[in-house]
Amino acid sequence: MDPESEPTKNIEAELIAERELLREVINEQAKLLEARGAVLERVAELGDSVGDVTSALRMEIRTVESELEPFLETIPEAARELIRRALEDSQKHVSEVRGLAKALHELTR
DSSP, X not given: OOTTHHHHHHHHHXXXXXXXXXXXXXXXXXXXHHHHHHHHHHHHHHHHHHHHHHHHXXXXXXXXXXXXXHHHTTSOHHHHHHHHHHHHHHHHHHHHXXXXXXXXXXXXX
């Protein structure tokens, strides 16, 4: 047996093993990227859904405000202020949630 051919065979075997390992790493990275893409797509969908719900909620709050306005003058001042404060806080919270939905959507771009 040629003494020089044995080291060459070892090197070739090592290269083949490293190539196979590299293929496995690349395949795993591809799977991770695919999973990440699916997660980002779902986050975008959720962000859109939250945005839609907050838009509907904002319109409903405005409807309640306009419907209550004629009756506010007929109730005690403390109750009137409590209702107004609750409606204002609700609008602020809806705006905050809308901002969060936009931030979720920005993550997916």
